Amino acid sequence: MTPQLALVDCNNFYVSCERIFRPDLARVPMVILSNNDGCVVSRSNEAKALGIKMGQPWFECQPLAEAHGILALSSNYALYADMSNRVMNILRDFSPQCEVYSIDECFVDLTGSPRLRELSYAMRERVGRWTGMPVCVGIGPTKTLAKLANHVAKKHPRSQGVFNYNALTGDQKSQLLKRLPVQEVWGVGRKLTQRLALHGVCTAWDLREAHMPTLRSEFGVVLEKTQRELQETSCMPLEEAPCDKQQIISSRSFGGMVTELPVLKDALSTFVANACAKLRAQNSHAAVIQVFLQTNRFRKELPQYTPSLAVPLPYPTNDSLEVNRWAGWLCERMFKPEYQYKKAGVMLSEISPLSHHQGDLLETARPDKHKLMQALDGLNARYGRGAVKVSTQGAYTGWQMKQERKSPNYTTSWTDVPWV
DNA sequence: TCTCCGATTAGAC
DNA sequence: CTAACGGTCTAATCGGAGA
Numbered sequence: 001m002t003p004q005l006a007l008v009d010c011n012n013f014y015v016s017c018e019r020i021f022r023p024d025l026a027r028v029p030m031v032i033l034s035n036n037d038g039c040v041v042s043r044s045n046e047a048k049a050l051g052i053k054m055g056q057p058w059f060e061c062q063p064l065a066e067a068h069g070i071l072a073l074s075s076n077y078a079l080y081a082d083m084s085n086r087v088m089n090i091l092r093d094f095s096p097q098c099e100v101y102s103i104d105e106c107f108v109d110l111t112g113s114p115r116l117r118e119l120s121y122a123m124r125e126r127v128g129r130w131t132g133m134p135v136c137v138g139i140g141p142t143k144t145l146a147k148l149a150n151h152v153a154k155k156h157p158r159s160q161g162v163f164n165y166n167a168l169t170g171d172q173k174s175q176l177l178k179r180l181p182v183q184e185v186w187g188v189g190r191k192l193t194q195r196l197a198l199h200g201v202c203t204a205w206d207l208r209e210a211h212m213p214t215l216r217s218e219f220g221v222v223l224e225k226t227q228r229e230l231q232e233t234s235c236m237p238l239e240e241a242p243c244d245k246q247q248i249i250s251s252r253s254f255g256g257m258v259t260e261l262p263v264l265k266d267a268l269s270t271f272v273a274n275a276c277a278k279l280r281a282q283n284s285h286a287a288v289i290q291v292f293l294q295t296n297r298f299r300k301e302l303p304q305y306t307p308s309l310a311v312p313l314p315y316p317t318n319d320s321l322e323v324n325r326w327a328g329w330l331c332e333r334m335f336k337p338e339y340q341y342k343k344a345g346v347m348l349s350e351i352s353p354l355s356h357h358q359g360d361l362l363e364t365a366r367p368d369k370h371k372l373m374q375a376l377d378g379l380n381a382r383y384g385r386g387a388v389k390v391s392t393q394g395a396y397t398g399w400q401m402k403q404e405r406k407s408p409n410y411t412t413s414w415t416d417v418p419w420v
Numbered sequence: 421t422c423t424c425c426g427a428t429t430a431g432a433c
Numbered sequence: 434c435t436a437a438c439g440g441t442c443t444a445a446t447c448g449g450a451g452a
Contacts, residue, residue: 034439057438
């Protein structure tokens with residue numbers, strides 16, 4: 001039986017989240033900015049039509065924005081995460097086999113379902129009616145082709161938001177693939193597109209038909225998998241349960257330049273708190289802690305310095321206080337007062353499950369040290385992230401990111417609901 | 421010569 | 434007024450060090 005894999009992808013996800021609570025913005029050209037109000041990360045169709053590019057720095061768009069009244073909002077991840085959960089939960093009603101691939105995308109295995117087209121419209125309809133989120137559905141025999149089908153559904157309004165690759169004849173498939181530039185294929189980015197062009201591979205069809213051994217030796221196994229998927233052989237299984245992270249990073253660009261050590265350490269203690277909370281949430285601990293600092297690489301006239309230093313621990317930990325001491329120590333080692341820092345971060349690696357804990361004879365006996373962290377996680381879950389902090393957190397300002405135009409947390413904070 | 425490591429690259433969103 | 438350009442994560446690959 002041909003697998004019937006649907007990719008459900010939300011349209012202009014962040015913009016759509018904002019519009020659900022601001023119907024008055026329905027036709028206003030608008031964009032959502034990255035952290036620190038830096039780059040454009042989501043665009044309404046109107047903003048796309050005006051030529052705003054994905055990832056473009058916002059200050060570059062300002063002349064155009066003023067001329068056309070483009071509205072820019074800071075990103076509101078609490079809102080987007082909550083809306084995403086609502087959409088995903090609805091999709092799970094249509095099939096237990098789902099892979100939440102990203103905040104706005106989900107693979108749904110519909111293999112064996114009769115009347116796929118009706119079912120796809122029903123998914124769109126129900127998600128739209130229950131959450132207000134517009135989505136498109138692409139169906140194919142492999143993830144890569146489901147992605148490709150979704151691209152077609154998004155691009156051609158005639159499809160009404162649903163496109164089924166499996167329903168095409170052989171001729172229609174080849175016509176479609178021949179019209180599709182190779183960079184539209186999932187897994188083919190800018191660099192690969194350039195290199196492929198040198199081999200005369202310009203369309204999805206060219207990639208599908210390319211000489212496999214040559215492709216393998218020139219471009220590696222990843223692209224070979226993509227090719228096989230274009231040939232309708234599944235090489236990327238549905239991953240229903242997200243696997244544990246092997247590496248956890250928490251980092252941020254600062255709202256301004258930071259020149260003082262205590263401010264850096266204050267920022268780092270917040271990053272440590274984030275990273276360790278994630279580590280504990282997956283019942284793991286880490287054996288290597290790394291801290292990095294960065295000056296502003298876009299300010300070419302300023303001296304640049306991007307140090308990074310790691311410390312292997314004698315035994316793994318997930319204790320925020322302990323990690324924080326190491327992070328502060330690493331930061332002090334690298335800090336040089338003559339530079340202006342724009343970004344810093346913490347990386348936890350060599351992550352393993354708690355169950356693998358190796359006792360250490362030299363480890364100080366502190367049998368209930370994890371209880372403190374449990375209490376901290378419990379309070380933060382109950383009263384919101386940041387309700388309880390490590391004492392070094394928040395003593396200094398000047399590093400917090402810029403978020404000048406953030407919408408209210410409509411769905412996750414009572415105090416933000418305007419009509420309550 | 422083989423293996424392991426860290427660093428780099430490319431991709432996704 | 435000026436400066437203003439994201440964050441996380443994975444897998445593959447490469448080159449050097451050490452066995």
